[in-house]
Amino acid sequence: MEHLTLASERLAAEAVRRLLLGGVVPRPIAWTSTLGPEGVPNLAPFSYFTVASTDPPMLSLTIEPHDSGTTKDTAANIARTGEFVVSIVPEELGEAMWATSADVPPEEDEFAVAATPPAPARHVSPSRVAESPLAMECVLERSLPMGNALLVIGRVVCFHVRPDVLDGRGRIVPERLRALGRAGGRYLGTTETYSLPRDRQGPPGAAACGR
Numbered sequence: 001m002e003h004l005t006l007a008s009e010r011l012a013a014e015a016v017r018r019l020l021l022g023g024v025v026p027r028p029i030a031w032t033s034t035l036g037p038e039g040v041p042n043l044a045p046f047s048y049f050t051v052a053s054t055d056p057p058m059l060s061l062t063i064e065p066h067d068s069g070t071t072k073d074t075a076a077n078i079a080r081t082g083e084f085v086v087s088i089v090p091e092e093l094g095e096a097m098w099a100t101s102a103d104v105p106p107e108e109d110e111f112a113v114a115a116t117p118p119a120p121a122r123h124v125s126p127s128r129v130a131e132s133p134l135a136m137e138c139v140l141e142r143s144l145p146m147g148n149a150l151l152v153i154g155r156v157v158c159f160h161v162r163p164d165v166l167d168g169r170g171r172i173v174p175e176r177l178r179a180l181g182r183a184g185g186r187y188l189g190t191t192e193t194y195s196l197p198r199d200r201q202g203p204p205g206a207a208a209c210g211r
């Protein structure tokens with residue numbers, strides 16, 4: 001079958017979004033906690049999220065403005081405090097995560113909106129999501145305007161990992177983490193993983209360290 005060849009500059013913005021968000025999948029979700037100006041906890045999901053560096057450990061998030069053009073609370077809070085915590089969303093917290101994607105006023109505690117309890121972080125002020133099996137405390141390394149959005153890079157200063165998601169060698173087992181992924185307008189669970197032949201042979205480089 002012939003591919004459709006589509007120059008992005010000739011596509012409508014919505015068509016571009018559909019191709020990017022439907023095609024770059026599955027994306028994990030950074031459930032990101034920050035503190036508002038009055039110290040009120042803010043929590044929101046971001047799926048434009050990945051590892052930016054492993055040494056030192058860094059994560060990147062891309063935060064767009066609201067459709068109205070106003071800055072999202074998460075971006076404003078990170079710019080002001082230089083701190084955030086990313087909690088990975090397990091499948092069972094999908095509904096709670098979704099509740100925090102609403103445009104909630106900064107005076108409202110979004111852990112309460114999600115009805116999910118916070119737990120204290122060790123090195124930064126925002127709390128982590130207590131029921132998330134993996135949370136990463138971050139300090140702002142750099143933020144870069146990127147197109148219509150802000151690319152935020154955070155250095156991970158502390159990991160909180162629930163021991164039951166680890167195997168005997170300290171590796172996270174995907175079927176135990178059960179991270180929720182974003183795929184187009186839908187979600188993907190992590191129910192089944194498998195190895196490619198080269199992984200089984202234990203080659204040097206990427207596959208051996210789980211990239």
Ligand SMILES: Cc1cc2nc3c(=O)[nH]c(=O)nc-3n(C[C@H](O)[C@H](O)[C@H](O)COP(=O)(O)O)c2cc1C
Nearest residue numbers: 044045046047048062063064072073074101102103
């Ligand atoms: C699964 C999911 C993923 C999302 N990913 C992003 C994202 O990567 N970037 C973004 O700007 N908004 C994203 N959003 C929308 C924000 O979560 C939403 O605008 C939220 O209200 C922002 O909250 P805040 O104003 O407290 O920061 C996502 C929403 C959902 C449900």
